[in-house]
Amino acid sequence: MTSERQQDNDTAAAPVLTVRGLRTQVATPRGPKIVVDGLDLDLHPGEVLCIAGESGSGKSMTSLSIMGLLPQPMARVVGGSVTLDGRELVGLGERQMRALRGAEISMIFQEPMTSLNPVLTIGRQITEAIEAHRPLGRAEARTRAIQALEAVRIPEAARRLTQYPHELSGGMRQRVMIAMAMACGPKVLIADEPTTALDVTIQAQILELMRDLRRDSNTAIILITHDMGVVAEMADRVIVMNQGRVVESGPVLDIFERPQAAYTRDLLAAVPRLGANAGRDGPARGQPGRPAEAAPAAPPAEPAPVVRVRDLTVRFDITGGLLQRVVNRVHAVEGVSFDLTPGETLAIVGESGCGKSTTGKALMNLIPWQGEIVIDGTATHGLSRRAMRPVRRHIQMVFQDPYASLDPRMTVGELVAEPLVIHGLASGRELDDRVAELFRRVRLEPEQRHRYPHEFSGGQRQRVCIARALGLSPRVIVADESVSALDVSVQAQVLDLMQELQDELGLSYLFISHDMAVVEQISHRVAVMYMGRIVEIGRRRDVFDTPRHAYTQKLLQAVPLPDPRNRRDHFRKLDGEIPSPVRPLDYAPPPQYFMDVGPGHRVAADPLGAAP
Template sequence: MTAAAGTKPGAAPAAPQPDTGGPVLTVSGLTVSVRGDDGERAVVADLSFSLARGETLCIAGESGSGKSMTSLAVMGLLPQPQARVSAGSIRLGDLELTTLGERRMQAIRGNRVAMIFQEPMTSLNPVLSIGRQLIEAIEAHTDLSGSEARASAIEALKAVRIPEAESRLKQFPHELSGGMRQRVMIAMALALKPDVLIADEPTTALDVTVQGEVLELLRDLQREQGTAVILITHDMGVVAEMANRVIIMRNGRMVEQGSVADIFERPQVDYTRELLAAVPKMGTGRANAAAKPAEPAKPAAVAQVRDLHVRFDLHGGFFGRVTRRVHAVEGVSFSIAPNETLSLVGESGCGKSTTAKALAGLLPYSGDIAVGERNLAGLGRDERKAVRRDIQMIFQDPYASLDPRMRVGELVAEPLLIHNIGTPKERTDRVAALFERVGLSADQMERYPHEFSGGQRQRICIARALALRPKLIIADESVSALDVSVQARVLQLLKELQNEFGVAYLFISHDMAVVENISDRVAVMYLGQIVEMGTRDQIFANPRHPYTRRLIEAVPVPDPARRRPRFARLHSEIASPVRRVGDPPAKLDLRDIGDGHLVAAH
């Protein structure tokens, strides 16, 4: 019997209820040990839980708590010989997995137990096309013919809303965005309809609307197949939306477990209460608006963007002629004042990051970009270099942004060296002051990036961005990969630095709750164009464009009592910004509906 048995059509519960039969997965006294220079230590200690058919068990906690090591142990994918299951049992039904040989484990892995990994780029083979990898996974565990496996692969890609699914089969992982790669991983895991699905941060890199659709897809799978899900996440909104039961882990140990209602309404330990308190909630940003000092007068803009266009030509045909063109950014205009945060929001491919890169001088563009009073289009090389001191970027992945061969003190001082600012001692003193300001100590300047946590590395990136005392910092998904408590501390740091230095932020994010908490103004982008722009209160309290309303409605509420009955999935493909040469997209006209609230006709 599936978890949806007995429900009326169209009235399925938001979270399918587990089967009351025997557990499909049982973990007893699991201890995972890792060998290091100082001997062996346990990264997961004495962990026990069971999983019923059709149940969703969420494992939550900060980085290093043992969540991912638990999932790797269940999958039999612990890195050998450094890590091993040193004690305990993992049973899939009546089958003991810890003593199973690799050949038998391969038959189970991906078929009866599947996993969606957090980082798709390291999980997909870079030299094989998406289609080959997906079809091979289907053929390895089924008796389908090649054409049937291909048709199944296309359906799996369509199920996770990948546009032009059939043509995507020929593409390689590097040709897809991060969100697209994650959808491919989800499609690969769901294609075989496993008994147990382990999802390790499956929606971290996804837009809020795609996240809602993927979560609904997981619920559909549970209703239809009775699939049991282990969901590993630091997004407590997703936990509230999906979980039947919750395990809270810290330092390799389970500190609390219970039903989702008990964890959110009656947490028993301080750590759980701290995690829940750090969750950004919709509405709190507007409630705390008075915390930021009001500007007495509107100063001159730090940056002005007028009629910005960014297009990329696609070559095709036998002679490689330009047949199609990507209209990545089409006619975007906005300005940013000192001490102001303007957020760009929208789904992957809408042009947010392309706009930011054009503003930072990293992409060719047409239109006008002025920093201060100087238009970048009319400047020479040396003048452009001087202007770019005023614009710095904080990227999504701090580890990929920092050279692993350089000490972090050298990395923060590097912009000063490039622009020939100060003597060596003056640079060292400024870097030490910056480290202190972002919550690190000066004696940590001699360490390397790998010696820091993810949150600390992002603080180093913030210090590097501040080194030149810029007027504008572009934060491109700068907190999306961080634990919720670390995210809260980094966001608070950004606010403090803004109040202290008067720096402006162009904040790019797909997390609408974070955007609502940090923004002064918000611009909503769709297919390279702005469809709505206004103050935070105008956008979140009175969204007027249907696309804006859909983005806000897609945000999971960190309260299990307010679970959505269903999230409406789109059955059509996502619109594409690719056009034939000579066929420009329709130009949107923004209309002021009052007090500077701009909305495109729809």
């Protein structure tokens, strides 16, 4: 294989990064704890080394230790050595490290909203990094910034330079982080879950971009990910970590085909695989990646819908000029309609920026919208915050970015208890017991409820958000990328938990995700969105087994397979201009027409529904 030949050539050269006996310690209320214990690794030029393991296993702490970005004095390196091109990094001063970061060694962080400065424009943040390390003027740096954004397929890159992080979707913020990290062509790129927030088509393009960087610049890459499909596509070698220690390492083929450690075998067994639920109606019960009987499909039309959406439209004004008048509008969601029945899971899939998360926020009445939304018999358009409060007992949301949705000044126990207190459902000892039970349900220790959000890993924070959403026993949960930050084993447990709750309580889920294998595992029906519109909707079996729209077919073709023997030499790239949802004020969207291609299976037949 090409990757094996590349690996043989790489290992003949001296390592660009060497780590020996790395030990990292963090302070806890119960005393110091070692979170990285004796890590060794060699990274050669042009090599891709993947670090896999469960949430909290020490993957991200390893990357922060190498980069010298540990939150001191709470965390620090207490032993070992890290050398970059023969230069020792452990103990290096902050000024010297700052000169290396971005130019020689760069990092893509896991949570873009907390890594981007909210008071600086996107353009200022990218050009600042370029100007700090390259002898370029402001105009040249701006041109380089536009090229970096275009490389990660952000539409209207020049206009994005003037925007702030909160004006972009989660997937677009992640692409901005990737553009910043790659802008100066570093020798070593550490990518901490770089594709977590990205849909499969953009993920494929980002992985292709990383391959180009490796081929053209001989950049060495450490890829930290829980997506074993990405590992199979990209890795030359794999390190598997658990509780801060390396439990297994070796070539990617050996790890996938001949895993030695029981922990590695369990990780691989939990991987959701596209096609594992083929030919079945409804979601499969049991953990992803393991044979399971399919559950009966939700009744298609008999029960009254718990959520009814008709002609949902969301548009955002764009202002400009001296007087900041409205000059254009973003057509984020345009004429979306669907029903969600009791006990059903409707998955919404599509590219970043297509309107998935905006649809979920509109259901929660968190943004202005037009159209009709009826939740459990209550029409929500025009409701005040006070009038909306009882409705929110029936519909809760798990947001995409767990850290940004948790108040850093409150303990996680207080955060999970807050909805119960607001709605007067529990107090005193009963409240504490219910919070402890919610923690157990999402596989967290009840004792952890006294900690603050920053003391948890990204995956653990997402489980806290899920516990918070479950507290009110709602009828509907809007899950916006609710398992995207979780490693495969915890993801399997959370999906099992969601399905158990659906069986026990009749919960309905609007499941927003870019992970097509997970969508196949959990959904009854699937809606595919493109440019703010639903272009295909139907039973999961129909959409996955016989996709009729070209865009749906493209999404499925872009899914990385967890098999290193079937990795693609090149990812399929999109042709033509990057589509933009920005329209002039006088723009009138054409009506959308659908073709019925099967019972309950509809495909868009209008110009805006055409795939690029």
